[in-house]
Ligand SMILES: NC(=O)c1ccc[n+]([C@@H]2O[C@H](COP(=O)([O-])OP(=O)(O)OC[C@H]3O[C@@H](n4cnc5c(N)ncnc54)[C@H](O)[C@@H]3O)[C@@H](O)[C@H]2O)c1
């Protein structure tokens with residue numbers, strides 16, 4: 267297949283590009299490099315374009331003919347979405363609409379979309395399945411839920427085939443260590459913990475030790491980026507036979523507390539990791555763990571990295587010698 271990966275210079279997108287390339291697919295990356303890195307992709311694959319500039323988008327579709335699109339572009343900082351909601355709705359909703367228009371004009375009818383556990387808000391059950399109520403508590407989650415709705419409408423109006431994958435906590439890096447997670451600012455737990463292990467992050471804080479969990483810290487479901495990549499390819503293949511708008515939750519089905527992640531990182535790195543006790547971060551639910559039964563049953567998805575130590579080890583390889 268020839269696949270357009272929008273946001274392919276970013277963290278998860280660059281792993282997707284590697285994964286597809288390794289399986290013989292032809293890939294073009296569309297990215298405005300706002301949070302992505304030129305060094306994360308092969309220059310020959312890269313089309314620098316912006317979802318908010320329709321002419322730049324259309325130019326990409328006129329130069330290539332795609333079998334499908336995987337769409338990772340977004341602004342994705344929860345806190346920032348609360349203070350700058352217009353920027354989030356503009357990039358994540360209006361930008362996606364521009365992409366959908368360009369796809370329609372070019373006759374491209376399959377899309378895989380990055381959704382998020384943030385569509386659920388405060389969960390009502392410990393294990394979150396696809397039919398769990400969606401009540402996002404911040405503009406980031408709301409913007410992703412709006413796109414899910416647009417995709418459902420596009421399926422009935424235009425026959426667009428789509429799959430929204432709601433990832434829980436993407437983690438780890440390609441085991442070869444050439445690509446990895448590099449955000450500025452970095453808000454995610456595992457990179458911050460590993461930077462603390464390297465002595466690069468003096469101010470590591472655990473946000474809240476008074477949650478109703480086994481050690482008082484938040485529980486999250488960490489899923490390896492390469493496992494996310496494999497689910498995207500399965501979703502594209504699934505849409506060859508099934509029309510409509512599909513939804514899947516993606517996680518490992520196992521939750522780890524913040525303190526358990528720090529302990530696992532101590533074990534992997536063999537270094538001491540000190541932290542301070544911080545206040546709760548606004549908008550953080552106590553527990554977010556996915557039920558990925560549907561993805562396993564319908565797509566045949568099998569995550570390979572189920573051990574938190576193994577996931578952290580791949581990230582550790584990257585953080586010791588990051589290339590960007
Ligand atoms: N990282 C996680 O744990 C996580 C969890 C759930 C969902 N997601 C979603 O997965 C996707 C990828 O996340 P990530 O962590 O790799 O983010 P990232 O910021 O590393 O990657 C996003 C990429 O999209 C590009 N981009 C953004 N806006 C664009 C635009 N208007 N035009 C062209 N390119 C644009 C950026 O330059 C970047 O390369 C996002 O949609 C995010 O909301 C991430």
Ligand SMILES: O=c1ccn([C@@H]2O[C@H](COP(=O)(O)OP(=O)(O)O[C@H]3O[C@H](CO)[C@H](O)[C@H](O)[C@H]3O)[C@@H](O)[C@H]2O)c(=O)[nH]1
Pocket residue numbers: 342382383384433434435436453454455456458470471472473474484485486524547550554
């Ligand atoms: O320096 C840090 C960073 C994080 N945390 C804690 O560690 C846990 C994980 O935090 P991350 O920021 O790594 O991940 P989130 O669970 O907040 O975010 C993930 O899930 C969200 C949905 O809830 C969004 O989809 C987001 O893009 C995705 O990365 C949270 O309890 C957070 O409070 C800390 O204690 N210290």
